[in-house]
Amino acid sequence: MDQKKLEQSTEQLGAFEISEAMLELAQHNEKNNSVLDAGRGNPNWINTKARLAFARLIEFGVAESRRTILQGDLAGYTILDNISTRFAKFLDNGDAVDNFLLESLEFVANKFNINRDEFVKEITDGVIGNNYPVPSRVLKHSEKILNAYLQSTLYNGVDLADKTHIFPTEGGSAAIVYIFNSLRVNHLLNPGDKIAVSTPIFTPYLQIPVLNEYEMVEVDLTSSAKYNWKIQPDELAKVSDPDIKALFLVNPSNPGSMALNEHSLKQIEQLIANNPDLIIITDDVYGTFVDNFQSVYSVVPKNTLLVYSYSKLFGATGWRVGMIAAHEDNVFDRLISQLPQHQRAELDARYALNVLAPAEMNFIDRIVADSRAVGLYHTAGLSTPQQLMEVLFSLNYLLEADNGDYYVEASKAIVAKRYAALFTNLGISTNISPYNSKYYALIDIYQLAEQRYDKGFRAFLVENFEQIDFLYKLSKKSGVVVMDGAGFGAAEGIIRVSEANLPDDAYSQVATAILDLLADYNYQYKHN
Missing domain, CATH: 1.10.20.110 (Histone, subunit A)
Incomplete structure (x- = not known):
């Protein structure tokens, strides 16, 4: 297949599917280089x-x-x-x-x-x-350990462990799917409802709300390179719209890598004060890569469902170990109790198979039941070996936390070193914010073209080439695979580089490949 046909066939795919296509192309790159796949976020270290x-x-x-x-x-x-x-x-x-x-x-x-x-x-x-997992939601003693871990890593001193219920899941992705399904089934989010999504964001999270079975209206809260991917107050203020039923975010963001700062957390706290019915879903998988990280859940716990995964910190993407956490006193249970009588009757009939008093069934337990189509509730729950892997990861952290966890600090140092190597070799200033997890980097190819050459060259790229063209040529020429930032909701011209899955010295090679390709485009520009 020639370049034009390949580009046309892949443009309709999601960012991860495009990356897979580029990976196949990179296997036969013109320079016979070893393939450098800087697309996926799985770490190349383990605990x-x-x-x-x-x-x-x-x-x-x-x-x-x-x-x-x-x-x-x-x-x-x-x-x-x-x-x-x-x-x-x-x-x-x-x-x-x-x-x-x-x-x-x-x-x-x-x-x-x-x-x-x-x-x-x-x-x-x-x-x-x-x-079988008994209880279905989480093993009895394990829940206490998982709660202690979440509190120690994500809450920044706020005491919530004894008031939080946990449902271990097959990674963070399964947690998100389960949550959206149960929000829909329990009439908490309905077709046509508005949901605010902090973008750029992990690309499947853009797709889930608008799938046929959900059909929700997305309101993007956009962050940009101008502010180092930090969400701005005027963007968060969009959630003040009373028609917005839910706020969905990844914190620190993927792919922007920025955690919410104290001002943003206070703004969210005020949003809840003004709209006590607002639902928040936060995915905090990268939280441990930011010093003194604080989850939205620790600020407005009663309105928030917390999603966490051990995959990134502990090198466990293949284990599929994540969880959902919910406060014992939450908006979800309250809103269900306030549904119209016919909807409550419908839900009582749905969960009557599972409990004697379905009206009193907590929302998080409804998520567990829904994860197995209700009828298989008795066989629900994450496999016990996976639950115990979560327990062991948690205990490893908890036993070392008081003395400064060498493993966690070493993990943060790895991504920071790679981040610095990439930006230094590209000649771009690094984002030194303490809220930057450095797990991913977003590179504006158009801005880089202007910085290294001139505005005319930037305009030439914008006017003559689609984003997919850059990804195609980078893979075909040098065997370097990066991800399309537009697939995450970023502007055209943005690419994402993962600092997790390549050897340290590979990041200077990735930078060199990007600059070499820009030089090729610049040659075309000058000789056009």
Whole structure:
């Protein structure tokens, strides 16, 4: 397929689908370079301690199961009595992983007043995965640990752990899908309703509200390069429109990488004061990459559904481990109770399969039921091994937090180093704001063209080439893949570079490839 046909066929695709097409093209690049895929946001580092602890727990679980039945490869079930004593004996090797598990046991018992045998039984059965998740929403003791983690990482000193309900999910993406589905099913968001979306934003989040089953009207709250992708007060002020039912944001933003500052958080707090029925959904997956980060959930918890994923910090995109958090006293339950009688009757009939008093069923538990089409509520919930991986990641953080978590600081340093290398080699000033997570970079190709050459060259690019042309040629010539910023709701000419998934030295190569391609375009401009 020639370039023109490829561009025409791919322009209709989403940003991630375009990136996949460019990746295939990059495999046969003209310079025979190694492919540099700076598109996806999966990190190329992992947390080792939690994973090794998971493996040790499986070993212990198998040993415990063999105590009750042992017939070749067939083992039995675990027994509660004195399981923590046997656990401590099993871990008496003195290495760092065993010590981590023993310290975790003491930490959980002392901080949360959890019975040691009960906790060891929960995590042992959890990693083995021999039972359905019970309760369906989240394992009993695990919820306390997950809450402690969220409070320590995202709330900036606000105490909400004891008042927050958690639903672990198959990553943050599943959480968003579940939320929008249940908001629709429970008549909290209806076709034709306005929803404010902070853009640029993770591209599927632009698509979900306008799909046929939702048909909501998006109101974009646009941030731009002029303000280093920081959302401006006049954009947030659009949410003052009483017809806007919900505000949806990623914080820190993807792809802008900027966290909301104190002024923005106060403005959102005032928006809720003026409109107590406003629904907020915040995806805070990048929050741990910003010092002193503060979630919207910690400011207006009763109006907010918090989405979080362990994928980026702990290098766990393949694990699919995320969660939804909701305050026990929230606007969602209140609005459901105020629905017209016929709609409440409809919902009572829907959830009557699940609970004796469906009118009293919390919204977050409705999300759990809806995630399995209601009828399979008894088999709902994230797989227990995945839940336990979340617990181990959380405990790894919580045990080190008081001493300054080396792992978290090292993760932030990685993306910061790569961010600096990219911008330095492009000759662009870096955004030094403390709210910049540096996980992604948005590069304005048109602005870069003007900076390195002149305004005439910029106009030439704008007038003669589509955005897809730059992506195509960058992949075809140098084997470098970046993402189309327009697919995230950014202006034409913006590309996104991930600082997560390439070796450190690759970012200077990405910059060189971009500048070389601009030089080719400039040659065309001068000899046109």
